[in-house]
Amino acid sequence: MRYVYLIFIVGVVGTLAILGPRGSKTTRPPLEVFPDMDRMPKYHPQAESAFFADGRTDRLPVDGTVARGTYYEDEYLATGKNGEAFGKGFPIDVTNDAMARGEDRYNIYCAICHGAAGDGDSMTKKYGMLTVASLTDQRLVDYTDGQLYDVVKNGKGLMLGYADRLSVEDRWNVVLYLRALQRAANGTVEDLTPAKREELGL
Amino acid sequence: MSEVFPKWSNALPLKIIVFIFILAAAIVSGVTYYATPSYTRVGYQPEQPVPYDHSFHVGELGLDCRYCHSDVEKSGHANIPAASTCMSCHSMIKTDSEALEPIRASYASGDPVKWVRVHETPDYVYFNHAVHVNRGVSCVECHGKVNEMEVVSHDQSLSMGWCLECHRNPEEHIRPVDLVTDLDWVHPGGEKGQIEDGLKFVEEWKINPPQSCSGCHR
Numbered sequence: 001m002r003y004v005y006l007i008f009i010v011g012v013v014g015t016l017a018i019l020g021p022r023g024s025k026t027t028r029p030p031l032e033v034f035p036d037m038d039r040m041p042k043y044h045p046q047a048e049s050a051f052f053a054d055g056r057t058d059r060l061p062v063d064g065t066v067a068r069g070t071y072y073e074d075e076y077l078a079t080g081k082n083g084e085a086f087g088k089g090f091p092i093d094v095t096n097d098a099m100a101r102g103e104d105r106y107n108i109y110c111a112i113c114h115g116a117a118g119d120g121d122s123m124t125k126k127y128g129m130l131t132v133a134s135l136t137d138q139r140l141v142d143y144t145d146g147q148l149y150d151v152v153k154n155g156k157g158l159m160l161g162y163a164d165r166l167s168v169e170d171r172w173n174v175v176l177y178l179r180a181l182q183r184a185a186n187g188t189v190e191d192l193t194p195a196k197r198e199e200l201g202l
Numbered sequence: 203m204s205e206v207f208p209k210w211s212n213a214l215p216l217k218i219i220v221f222i223f224i225l226a227a228a229i230v231s232g233v234t235y236y237a238t239p240s241y242t243r244v245g246y247q248p249e250q251p252v253p254y255d256h257s258f259h260v261g262e263l264g265l266d267c268r269y270c271h272s273d274v275e276k277s278g279h280a281n282i283p284a285a286s287t288c289m290s291c292h293s294m295i296k297t298d299s300e301a302l303e304p305i306r307a308s309y310a311s312g313d314p315v316k317w318v319r320v321h322e323t324p325d326y327v328y329f330n331h332a333v334h335v336n337r338g339v340s341c342v343e344c345h346g347k348v349n350e351m352e353v354v355s356h357d358q359s360l361s362m363g364w365c366l367e368c369h370r371n372p373e374e375h376i377r378p379v380d381l382v383t384d385l386d387w388v389h390p391g392g393e394k395g396q397i398e399d400g401l402k403f404v405e406e407w408k409i410n411p412p413q414s415c416s417g418c419h420r
Contacts, residue, residue: 001217001221004221005221008221008224008225008228012228015232019236019241022235022240022241022244022245023240023244023245024245025245025247025355026245026246026247027247027249028246029246029248030239030242030243030246030356031242032242033237033238033242034237036324037324037325037326038324038325038326039324039325040325040326042325044279044325045277045279045281046279046281046282046314054313056314104380107266108266108268108269109269112263112264112265112266112269113291123262123263123264124263124291124295127263127295128294128295129291129294129295130294158293158294159290160286160289160290160293164272164284164286164287165269165272165287
């Protein structure tokens with residue numbers, strides 16, 4: 001019996017030594033102990049396909065078609081242009097909600113390079129990002145709204161466009177928030193109410 | 203007859219029974235410990251075609267999760283970014299890095315980079331990212347502190363029992379929606395504050411996590 005227990009203990013210790021504790025890091029794909037119907041021959045987003053020639057399950061829209069919800073009759077809303085020229089003004093409702101949404105999106109997609117205040121002072125600049133524009137410069141204050149929209153959508157110079165990550169409405173929201181940043185950065189004493197000026201001793 | 207069965211054999215049946223019990227206990231504990239996702243999935247850390255370091259990009263630079271996983275708020279699937287997302291910066295920074303070669307190749311050719319999937323629920327589970335992040339369930343609840351991971355690894359078991367723990371007590375896990383991607387955030391009021399605010403959110407947002415089968419399986 002002593003030997004049986006000895007073998008048993010060796011077995012237990014061996015199992016523990018080989019399998020290790022929970023959570024150990026491994027590059028081996030997880031073993032599916034009861035595979036049941038865990039993996040079905042169906043298509044998942046961004047997965048591989050054996051059927052399509054390019055090996056992907058994700059398909060692009062057929063040429064000459066427009067996906068639902070992506071067609072905008074208003075040309076200015078979609079492109080920032082009226083004909084060939086960049087337009088002025090906001091084709092979306094300028095509300096507090098639009099401004100808040102713009103701030104939210106700006107801080108996700110733009111602040112990483114242009115800085116939270118829009119002055120181009122950011123972490124990526126410290127790591128060698130080239131020619132990050134200060135969005136509060138007079139040069140960009142003079143841009144029309146449509147022109148700013150176009151930069152957000154299609155990029156400019158070394159900056160790539162954000163059309164894939166910002167919807168048409170969100171691009172306008174970002175431009176709206178950008179206008180607020182410019183206004184804040186270029187404000188003067190004259191912008192303050194007399195009461196505020198007195199309070200600050202100006 | 204005494205020569206056929208020696209004296210010690212009298213105790214043998216009892217010893218065998220005791221041993222069988224010990225063996226059964228060991229097997230049961232072994233299976234419970236090892237044959238679950240807590241062991242099989244947690245810690246999975248595959249090698250990726252490009253060694254993207256989340257701890258640097260998110261932890262150090264402060265990139266928001268949604269900069270790359272941009273569809274997480276509007277789609278059930280949290281997308282892996284396209285090469286063009288990487289190129290937003292890497293067309294200017296580290297343009298000759300060898301590690302980034304697959305990204306540049308993908309950007310030029312349009313063929314995808316073959317990232318290795320880390321988190322994968324069974325195919326009969328219909329998990330929706332958007333409904334969770336839009337109702338204050340942070341990324342960190344399921345994915346762990348990705349902002350501290352040099353190489354992403356599987357953090358939680360994602361087993362059904364684990365899902366249900368939160369579906370039964372959502373107030374322990376939900377937070378203001380604008381803090382969802384702030385992986386270091388914990389409620390400043392500690393556990394008590396979390397529950398208090400959590401209950402408020404559950405009430406206000408009318409959160410009623412399904413516990414029936416068809417909530418997640420169809």
